Amino acid sequence: MISLLIAIPLLLAFVSVMWKRLAKPLFFLAAVTNMTVLLASWFPNSVEIHVMGSWKPPFGINLVFDNASFYAALVVNFFFFLVSLMPNLVESYGVSLMLLMAAANGFVLTGDLFNSFVFMEIMTITAVTVASRRENFYNAFKYLILGGIAGSIYLLATIFAYTATGSLNMAHVSMATISASSLVAITTLYAIGLGVEAKLFPLNGWVSGVYGGNDLAPVILGTSVSFAALYMVGRLFGTVFHGSGAGVLYTLALITIIIGEVAALRQQNLLKAFAYSSVAQAGVVVAMISKGTSRAMGLAYFHLTNDAVAKFVIFLVAGFLVYNYKNLNGVFKKHKVLGASFSMATFSLVGFPLFAGFQSKLRIIMELFSMKDYLFPAVMLLATLIEVGYVVRWNVKLWFEEETDEKADNPIVAGTLALILSLLLVAVFIKPEIFLGGAMKMGNALADTKDYIHGVLSVVKGGM
Amino acid sequence: MALSTLLISLLVTSVVIYFISKVSWRAGAILNFLIGVFLISYVFALHIGVTSNLGTLFGQKLQLTWTHASYYFSAVSLLVIVSVMLFAIKWLDSQKYPAAFNMFILMMTAGSLGVFMAADLITLYIFWEIAVLSSMLIVPMGKKESRKAAVIYAVMSASGTYMYLYGAFLAFQRYGTLNISEIARHMVSDPSTGIKAAIFLLLASAGIAKSGIFPLHTWLRIAHGNAPDAFSAVLSGQLVKLGSYVLMITVAAIPSLRVFGNIPFYSGIPATNYFLIALGATSIIIGTLMAIKQDDMKMLIAFSSVANGGYILIGIGTMDPMGFEGGVLHVFNHAIAAAVIFMAFASVVYRTHTKKISELGGLIHKMPITFLAYLFAIISLAGIPPMSGFISKWMIYQALVRKGMFITAFIAFFGSIGSFLYVFRPLAGVFLGQLPKKYKDVKEVPPVMWIPMMTLVVISLVIGIWPFPVLQPIEGMRMDYGIAPTMRIADSSHWLIKGFSGSWNPVLVFNLFIIGFVIAYILYTMFPRPKKVDLLAPHKEEGAPINIYTGGEYIYTPELYHYNTKFYAGFERMYEKHPSWEKVLEMLAKFFHDLGEWVHGWFFRPSPSAYTFWVSLTILIVFWVRW
Amino acid sequence: MKERTIWEQIADSFRSRSIWMLHYCTGCGAMELPPTMTARFDMERFGIAPMATPRQADILLITGYLNTKTLRRVIYTYEQMADPKYVIGFGSCTINGGIYFDSYSTINRLDYYIPVDVYIAGCMPRPEAILEAFNYLMEKIRKGEADGWKRYRENYDWYKQNQIRSLGEVYVHDEFHE
Amino acid sequence: MTNSMSNLVKILESFNPFVEEIDEKEIKITVSPDKVVAVLETLKANGYSHLSLMTCVDWIDDNQLELVYILFSWEDGGKFLVSTRIDRSNPKFVTVKELWPVARFYEREIHEFFGVEFEGNDDMKPLFLELWDERPPLRKDFDPRDYSRKKFPDREYEKDVIKEAKIFRGEING
Amino acid sequence: MVAAYKALFNLVVAFFLVLSLEGIGRKITARIQRRIGPPWYQNFIDLFKALSKHPFSNGWIFDFGVLMALGGTMATAMVIPMGSAFWTPFPNSDNFFVIMYLFAVGALGMAMGMVGSGNPWSSIGVSRALTQMLGYELPYLIVISSTIFHYKTASIHKLIEMQRGGWNLLVMPLGGIIAFVSLMGMLGKKPFDIATAPAEIASGPMTELSGKYMGLLHIMHVFAIFVEISLFVDIFLGGGNFGWYLVKFIVVWVLAVMISSVLPRFRIEQMIKFYWGVPLGLAFLNALFVLLGWTL
Numbered sequence A: 001m002i003s004l005l006i007a008i009p010l011l012l013a014f015v016s017v018m019w020k021r022l023a024k025p026l027f028f029l030a031a032v033t034n035m036t037v038l039l040a041s042w043f044p045n046s047v048e049i050h051v052m053g054s055w056k057p058p059f060g061i062n063l064v065f066d067n068a069s070f071y072a073a074l075v076v077n078f079f080f081f082l083v084s085l086m087p088n089l090v091e092s093y094g095v096s097l098m099l100l101m102a103a104a105n106g107f108v109l110t111g112d113l114f115n116s117f118v119f120m121e122i123m124t125i126t127a128v129t130v131a132s133r134r135e136n137f138y139n140a141f142k143y144l145i146l147g148g149i150a151g152s153i154y155l156l157a158t159i160f161a162y163t164a165t166g167s168l169n170m171a172h173v174s175m176a177t178i179s180a181s182s183l184v185a186i187t188t189l190y191a192i193g194l195g196v197e198a199k200l201f202p203l204n205g206w207v208s209g210v211y212g213g214n215d216l217a218p219v220i221l222g223t224s225v226s227f228a229a230l231y232m233v234g235r236l237f238g239t240v241f242h243g244s245g246a247g248v249l250y251t252l253a254l255i256t257i258i259i260g261e262v263a264a265l266r267q268q269n270l271l272k273a274f275a276y277s278s279v280a281q282a283g284v285v286v287a288m289i290s291k292g293t294s295r296a297m298g299l300a301y302f303h304l305t306n307d308a309v310a311k312f313v314i315f316l317v318a319g320f321l322v323y324n325y326k327n328l329n330g331v332f333k334k335h336k337v338l339g340a341s342f343s344m345a346t347f348s349l350v351g352f353p354l355f356a357g358f359q360s361k362l363r364i365i366m367e368l369f370s371m372k373d374y375l376f377p378a379v380m381l382l383a384t385l386i387e388v389g390y391v392v393r394w395n396v397k398l399w400f401e402e403e404t405d406e407k408a409d410n411p412i413v414a415g416t417l418a419l420i421l422s423l424l425l426v427a428v429f430i431k432p433e434i435f436l437g438g439a440m441k442m443g444n445a446l447a448d449t450k451d452y453i454h455g456v457l458s459v460v461k462g463g464m
Numbered sequence B: 001m002a003l004s005t006l007l008i009s010l011l012v013t014s015v016v017i018y019f020i021s022k023v024s025w026r027a028g029a030i031l032n033f034l035i036g037v038f039l040i041s042y043v044f045a046l047h048i049g050v051t052s053n054l055g056t057l058f059g060q061k062l063q064l065t066w067t068h069a070s071y072y073f074s075a076v077s078l079l080v081i082v083s084v085m086l087f088a089i090k091w092l093d094s095q096k097y098p099a100a101f102n103m104f105i106l107m108m109t110a111g112s113l114g115v116f117m118a119a120d121l122i123t124l125y126i127f128w129e130i131a132v133l134s135s136m137l138i139v140p141m142g143k144k145e146s147r148k149a150a151v152i153y154a155v156m157s158a159s160g161t162y163m164y165l166y167g168a169f170l171a172f173q174r175y176g177t178l179n180i181s182e183i184a185r186h187m188v189s190d191p192s193t194g195i196k197a198a199i200f201l202l203l204a205s206a207g208i209a210k211s212g213i214f215p216l217h218t219w220l221r222i223a224h225g226n227a228p229d230a231f232s233a234v235l236s237g238q239l240v241k242l243g244s245y246v247l248m249i250t251v252a253a254i255p256s257l258r259v260f261g262n263i264p265f266y267s268g269i270p271a272t273n274y275f276l277i278a279l280g281a282t283s284i285i286i287g288t289l290m291a292i293k294q295d296d297m298k299m300l301i302a303f304s305s306v307a308n309g310g311y312i313l314i315g316i317g318t319m320d321p322m323g324f325e326g327g328v329l330h331v332f333n334h335a336i337a338a339a340v341i342f343m344a345f346a347s348v349v350y351r352t353h354t355k356k357i358s359e360l361g362g363l364i365h366k367m368p369i370t371f372l373a374y375l376f377a378i379i380s381l382a383g384i385p386p387m388s389g390f391i392s393k394w395m396i397y398q399a400l401v402r403k404g405m406f407i408t409a410f411i412a413f414f415g416s417i418g419s420f421l422y423v424f425r426p427l428a429g430v431f432l433g434q435l436p437k438k439y440k441d442v443k444e445v446p447p448v449m450w451i452p453m454m455t456l457v458v459i460s461l462v463i464g465i466w467p468f469p470v471l472q473p474i475e476g477m478r479m480d481y482g483i484a485p486t487m488r489i490a491d492s493s494h495w496l497i498k499g500f501s502g503s504w505n506p507v508l509v510f511n512l513f514i515i516g517f518v519i520a521y522i523l524y525t526m527f528p529r530p531k532k533v534d535l536l537a538p539h540k541e542e543g544a545p546i547n548i549y550t551g552g553e554y555i556y557t558p559e560l561y562h563y564n565t566k567f568y569a570g571f572e573r574m575y576e577k578h579p580s581w582e583k584v585l586e587m588l589a590k591f592f593h594d595l596g597e598w599v600h601g602w603f604f605r606p607s608p609s610a611y612t613f614w615v616s617l618t619i620l621i622v623f624w625v626r627w
Numbered sequence C: 001m002k003e004r005t006i007w008e009q010i011a012d013s014f015r016s017r018s019i020w021m022l023h024y025c026t027g028c029g030a031m032e033l034p035p036t037m038t039a040r041f042d043m044e045r046f047g048i049a050p051m052a053t054p055r056q057a058d059i060l061l062i063t064g065y066l067n068t069k070t071l072r073r074v075i076y077t078y079e080q081m082a083d084p085k086y087v088i089g090f091g092s093c094t095i096n097g098g099i100y101f102d103s104y105s106t107i108n109r110l111d112y113y114i115p116v117d118v119y120i121a122g123c124m125p126r127p128e129a130i131l132e133a134f135n136y137l138m139e140k141i142r143k144g145e146a147d148g149w150k151r152y153r154e155n156y157d158w159y160k161q162n163q164i165r166s167l168g169e170v171y172v173h174d175e176f177h178e
Numbered sequence D: 001m002t003n004s005m006s007n008l009v010k011i012l013e014s015f016n017p018f019v020e021e022i023d024e025k026e027i028k029i030t031v032s033p034d035k036v037v038a039v040l041e042t043l044k045a046n047g048y049s050h051l052s053l054m055t056c057v058d059w060i061d062d063n064q065l066e067l068v069y070i071l072f073s074w075e076d077g078g079k080f081l082v083s084t085r086i087d088r089s090n091p092k093f094v095t096v097k098e099l100w101p102v103a104r105f106y107e108r109e110i111h112e113f114f115g116v117e118f119e120g121n122d123d124m125k126p127l128f129l130e131l132w133d134e135r136p137p138l139r140k141d142f143d144p145r146d147y148s149r150k151k152f153p154d155r156e157y158e159k160d161v162i163k164e165a166k167i168f169r170g171e172i173n174g
Numbered sequence E: 001m002v003a004a005y006k007a008l009f010n011l012v013v014a015f016f017l018v019l020s021l022e023g024i025g026r027k028i029t030a031r032i033q034r035r036i037g038p039p040w041y042q043n044f045i046d047l048f049k050a051l052s053k054h055p056f057s058n059g060w061i062f063d064f065g066v067l068m069a070l071g072g073t074m075a076t077a078m079v080i081p082m083g084s085a086f087w088t089p090f091p092n093s094d095n096f097f098v099i100m101y102l103f104a105v106g107a108l109g110m111a112m113g114m115v116g117s118g119n120p121w122s123s124i125g126v127s128r129a130l131t132q133m134l135g136y137e138l139p140y141l142i143v144i145s146s147t148i149f150h151y152k153t154a155s156i157h158k159l160i161e162m163q164r165g166g167w168n169l170l171v172m173p174l175g176g177i178i179a180f181v182s183l184m185g186m187l188g189k190k191p192f193d194i195a196t197a198p199a200e201i202a203s204g205p206m207t208e209l210s211g212k213y214m215g216l217l218h219i220m221h222v223f224a225i226f227v228e229i230s231l232f233v234d235i236f237l238g239g240g241n242f243g244w245y246l247v248k249f250i251v252v253w254v255l256a257v258m259i260s261s262v263l264p265r266f267r268i269e270q271m272i273k274f275y276w277g278v279p280l281g282l283a284f285l286n287a288l289f290v291l292l293g294w295t296l
Helices: A003-018 A022-041 A065-083 A088-109 A113-131 A137-165 A170-175 A180-197 A205-213 A216-240 A245-268 A270-289 A294-322 A335-348 A356-370 A375-400 A413-428 A431-449 A447-459 B003-023 B023-047 B068-094 B098-117 B123-143 B143-177 B179-190 B193-210 B216-228 B229-253 B271-292 B297-318 B321-352 B368-381 B390-401 B404-429 B447-465 B466-483 B506-526 B569-575 B581-604 B608-626 C006-017 C030-035 C070-081 C091-097 C127-143 C148-154 C158-167 D003-015 D033-043 D103-114 D143-150 D161-169 E001-034 E044-052 E060-077 E096-116 E120-151 E156-165 E173-187 E202-207 E211-236 E240-260 E270-277 E277-292
Strands: A048-051 A061-064 B053-058 B060-065 B264-266 B495-499 B502-504 C019-024 C047-049 C060-061 C084-090 C118-120 D017-021 D027-028 D050-059 D064-072 D081-087 D092-094 D117-119
Touching: A003 A022, A003 A088, A003 A294, A022 A065, A022 A088, A048 A447, A048 B404, A048 E060, A061 A065, A061 A088, A065 A088, A065 A216, A065 A294, A065 A431, A088 A113, A088 A216, A088 D161, A113 A137, A113 A180, A113 A205, A113 A216, A137 A170, A137 A180, A137 B608, A170 A216, A170 A447, A180 A216, A180 B608, A205 A270, A205 B495, A205 B581, A205 B608, A216 A245, A216 A270, A216 A294, A216 A431, A216 A447, A245 A270, A245 A375, A245 B502, A245 B581, A245 B608, A270 A294, A270 A375, A294 A335, A294 A356, A294 A413, A294 A431, A335 A356, A335 A375, A335 A413, A335 C148, A335 D003, A356 A375, A356 A413, A356 B123, A356 B143, A375 B123, A375 B143, A413 D143, A431 A447, A431 D033, A431 E277, B003 B023, B003 B053, B003 B060, B003 B098, B003 B123, B023 B098, B060 B098, B060 B123, B068 B098, B068 B193, B068 B229, B068 B321, B068 B447, B068 B466, B068 C030, B098 B123, B098 B229, B123 B143, B123 B179, B123 B229, B143 B179, B143 B193, B143 B216, B193 B271, B216 B229, B216 B297, B216 B581, B229 B271, B229 B321, B229 B466, B229 D017, B271 B297, B271 B404, B297 B321, B297 B390, B297 B404, B321 B368, B321 B390, B321 B447, B321 B466, B368 B404, B368 B447, B368 E096, B390 B404, B390 B447, B390 B495, B390 E096, B390 E120, B404 E096, B404 E120, B404 E277, B447 B506, B466 C158, B502 B506, B502 C091, B506 E001, B506 E060, B506 E096, B569 E120, B569 E270, C006 C019, C006 C127, C006 E044, C019 C070, C019 C127, C019 D117, C019 E277, C030 C060, C030 C127, C060 C070, C070 C158, C084 C091, C084 C127, C084 C148, C118 C127, C148 C158, D003 D033, D017 D050, D027 E156, D033 D064, D033 D081, D033 E270, D050 D103, D103 D117, E001 E044, E001 E240, E044 E211, E060 E096, E060 E211, E096 E120, E096 E156, E096 E202, E096 E211, E120 E156, E120 E173, E120 E270, E120 E277, E156 E211, E173 E211, E173 E270, E173 E277, E211 E240, E270 E277
Parallel strands: C019 C047, C019 C060, C060 C084, C084 C118, D027 D081, D092 D117
Antiparallel strands: A048 A061, B053 B060, B495 B502, D017 D027, D050 D064, D064 D081
16 A cells, blocks of 8 residues: 555656646645555554565565654655645645655655665655756756765665675665675765765755755755655664664764854855754764664654754745745744744754753753763754854844834745644643654664564565 | 642743733733732742652653752742832833733743752753743843844853753763752762763853853843843843852752862862852952943943852852852842842833933932932942841851952952942942933833832841841751751841851841931031032023032033043053953854854855765765775 | 120131131232241141132132133132131232233222132232231131121122123133033 | 245245344244235245244234234244234134134134134134123223223222321331 | 940040041141141041031932941941950951941942032042052951951951950061051052042042031041051050050051151052052962961
8 A cells, every 4th residue: 555655646746747737736635645545554563565566575676664664754745745735835846746755755665775766866856846946946956966976876885785785675685794895885875875865964065055045945855855865864774784884974974963053053044044954953863873773763763853843844934034025134023923933943943941852852962871972962062052043043033123114924824834833843842752652663663674674575465 | 739830830821921911911011920929929838848740751750849949049039020020010111022021031930930949950951941041032122232142142051051961961871860969969979070070060050151150151241231121130130040059059969078078179178169169259350340341331230240140159169158158148139139220220221211321320310219229239239238238248258268268258359349339330320420411301210110129129128137037048058958057157046147257246237327327317417407509400490500619610511520431440441451251252153153154165155066076075085984 | 796606606716716728829829828838837737728629618718810700710619618608818919900900801809799808918918918817817707707708698689790790690601611 | 044944935035025034033924915825825835834823913003903923833943924914994814724723713812802804714702701792802992991990890999198107107006 | 235335435435536636647747747737636626617517418319428428437436346355345246347348338328429419520539439449458358368367256356355465466467567558548548548639639529528518527537547447456456455455546547647648649540559569469478378377
């Protein structure tokens, strides 16, 4: 059944190519269907695989559906669903979004290295189309180039892996013993290849341009797509390569955190500032994933979920403001609901108590201390300090500066969504299990290689 | 009502208050005040030792307990906050965001109470952030500069807080608990001095940042000086005391004398404590010198808060029974005095719309009650009997002299005498002297605004005469922390306060005072009645000169003869070219900013080909490092 | 003259022994004061001491000619002094204008504008004369005859009228007082 | 006359001055009123940049007022007295406050004491005299004695000749 | 009740003693300047004359300030022990810091009232007086702190008892000298009379004082001198019975007068620099000696 997650958006995308006017409702339909499918198969708690054709693993292409990919797919589709609720945001990008959705789902669900490369390429290209909205061509072009490089390196890594193990199936690759030198090459190339989508330094040059270029790109790329990409980081480095190459990721991630926050601090553009912040948060997640334990990974994805929700609100509000106002001073006096949700989301981002970010950040720090890692918490707290600086600055600017005469209508759907999501953040603070449970299951699933191999290679279920 | 229920319902009520205030902000403000009054009565009725569970977080129990310290600090805080709430009922009509103010001030109250009740470090942190966050959102409601002030406030406060957090988790990792008394118990038996000192200093740094102690003091001037006027009273009178509370927790609840008994530095005081004392002394110097030269009256008292934070830290840091009690009592005194002073300034700004001393003058003719409130507050702040401010300074001096800490004592004396200088400056410049013509129609503030000020003044006076009600919980606190538990300082049966070097009787001193006054008054009435000189003559009649002696000249423009700019020019000239710590911190901020600029220029702005270059370079480096 | 009460008599005897003076040095007479104050003649032995402000002073010492501009200040200063107060006119300029008798800007007689208790004739009077005058004034005060301040109060209209006749207005508002 | 000063006098020949040497370093130049400003400008350009004094003399018999500008040079210490005569019944002249800002006050003073109007200088408030109500006091036809008698009452003396004589003889103690 | 009589006796002694001494001081100054000088009772005459005049009042704060100054200083004078435990009115409250800070009430009252007169000279004078306080108080307080540290008591009458064996001046001569230099500043005697400086700022704070205000502040000044010199006599010269106390008091006063009569006046920042230079340094040196136990 889970292949529907890929098939439906793909199918509907082709349909809507013919009937362009139907793109929006079809996108909504696709999102709703996907959500329904996912909700119907709530946490499989075991590894289910869906083979394409009748090739059993390790041969052929298979989709793996376990707790990890379920949770990732849930988050990914959830944000697509939210976007589909806002028709004015989708505009004529229904087709691209559906393709992006299919690709992201595929990327999350696939159990095959080469297949994941294919999905990643589709994802990049559709993402580029989304990014080029509002004539943001140059930045989209940059993204395209980087995506291309990343894709080729990813492909190179896949080829290396294939040469080393003779297989493209992830479970199979993870079983195989690879010589140390090949392992280094493979993991490094994967780190670089995924680094672009996972926004690792120095491969994240595209982020500010793409996220800051229009109002749709950050909302969907900063949440769904980056979740998908970071899921793959966990899958590859946690499950497949058993933490090998984590050192590279860890170092790059720490640098990314600082660099991202510092760049965000100087940024005068609202969207770009939080684009950099999302870079930094990705750094936190990657560094946490590189720790390799199930708990660490679970917390990483918990943090990522919180961050994605907060970022969704922030980018939604920021996109609305940036494209409706020339002067942002004091705009929240006119849009109190948007303002309140924006503030709550940003405070969650910083990790103030009463908001979800607090739960994840503190848990991460606590976990790190119990692992006797004293550097990462320090870096993280320093980054948070910088984050406080710009978050407060933006809040103060948007709430308290003298307002101008400009006026725009209140976006009702976006406002409601933003408010609900920001209240969700408060709810998560009170009851972290809302996200934490799933994230921990995901962490467990990612870390438990044995179960994964066993699940993939022994059980065969369903079919196309 | 359990403590946890109280705090949570306060947080929820604050949101409700917002919506009520949206309908009628005055109703919200009055409701706030009533809640505050209820809280005070609640606090006074609570029994020491009550505990309550807030829930669990990451497997740790979040606990609230009611100790002597929480009682004392909560009572002081509520006194200040409730006064400001009453004050705000009228004052808010000059503000732009009354509803948000009502909400955040109540939220901040809940946060502060939570901090004082917290039994473990993480609960403390949660409520701490609530208090900081809500106060940080009130700060930018002031004039233009207040926006920047809010950012600086948030960052500086956060820098302390995150160090605290690091320390808290360090302690947790080492001792497996976050409960303060448990940690204290473990620390006593922990052999590793380095880690203990690190935990100690990291925990203290939150207090250092919050109470404006030396390396992190610069936000205080900016935030207190630019926040909405009445809220400065809360900031300086109450929020800063959160910092003092944390410092007290780190120094006293963790028995630093026993924990660091192996590293004595001077006169039985451990090096860690001495480090804090040195920071406090530096703050006194900086606060005093900078306050003396301020022209902005709110900045002036903001710097004075820096100096007084130093006193509190010095007092507590000695861990001497006298010093400890003095430091803790100083919390009360400074809270009351600073709150009254800032409320008086808020009244002045409310009527005149300026806070520059050089633009004001002679307001005593128009606002005598505000003047009296300010006068008594500064008497307390400068530590002159019979106001309560003297008692704490006396105790701190006792401790310093007993320990033979002459340099610290010198700095304390310097701060004390310097405080005469700087508190006198607004008195002379704003209230006394000549009234500028543009303020000739200024009126006294309404009773709703002066009643809270006068109430606090009366409380301070009564405590100055009969300090035992306040000294009792402090003694209780001292017993709790086991600092010389056999020693008794307040001897209420003989009306005496006893120090190591003798005692004194506050009631007697007050009586002498009254006798002196009466004799002076009798002398005054015995001799010929004076003719009145009307200092307001130029305001009443166009072209009338003012009848004061200036070399036989007629003064038609008295405000030009009002001496209030560069009041201590002779002294200020001596340290014109002083080094500025603020500049250092600005450089640090600029460094991060420039780093961002650099990063942006190198990694984020370039063309796709440059990205390709970076990608290949990274691959090369990674491969090179890993092979 | 009204009979003095016993308290006034006591007060007057104190006043006569403690004379604080404000010397309004308008002309060359100021030069004669340093020798009077210092070791040679030492007027402090009579309880006479210089004061810096009219509020504290008992006597106003006008040492020389007064032009209209100065006179305004003298009148103002005199009115700032606390009762009882006394005036000593010093040198012939204060008596009849002296060598400036025909000047368009210098007044001719001081007692026309403020009451003078003692005049010292001479151009200039020597310190001996000054001490003599002080002694005479002290005698007058003790007897309660130095009542210039009462006269000024009683004949205030007359003095004001004279002042206005010669000066136009006492208080002048010019560009230096804006 | 020093060298530099005689050179300067030569330059000034074109204004038809009447030159009078008062001292070795002090020369008086009398010119007609229309040339004064030009002369002053020339002198200022040649080092005589300090306006030491500007004053006025009342020649009541000639019915003329003489305006005198005293210029000083900080370079050679010389002094030029530039003088001109204007009509006394209609005393008007041009201001030099553009050349020397300080001239404002000199002109105010001259206006106050001699009644000369300076065109271009509007600020003619009284500088020294307060509430003055007579003709300008330094004009020769102003009688200060008269004014003093009118304004400042004199002391009336009753001369007791016999008493004075007795005192003189030492018969009574005065 | 006995304590109350003793306190009142303090006031009476202070009044007559210091007023006569002030007259004597004027006489001494005059003799040093080869003048005859006024009689010793001249200051009584001056005081009563001032009180008998019809003054001007510049508003209620002016009156209140004068009352506060006089009342506060009187309260201080009532606590002062006169040389021995017997002449200590309130043995439980004669703590040094209490006296020092109680004393500040008078200073504050005076400063407030005088600035309230609205005269710029007064404000300048007060600003100087307060700055000056920053100068002389610091060395003084350091010296007294080391004394208290040495004798382990701040109670004046106990300090007197401790000095039975030898005057504190002899125990720590350095401290005694510094305290005397500070005392000169406190008394506002000649090199340090910057605040009143009649020739520059028209007698500073007192510019607007007339009649009884002048008189009342004169009385306040009398009590202030009593407090300052008594403290010095008690803490450094070992007090003594009433007669000895008076003798010591007079000696200190005469010495101060003699020094002041031959010196010119400092500028304000010169004075601060002076006090923060050698005296402060020596005060710390003295404190170090006390800490090390190097006392005589």
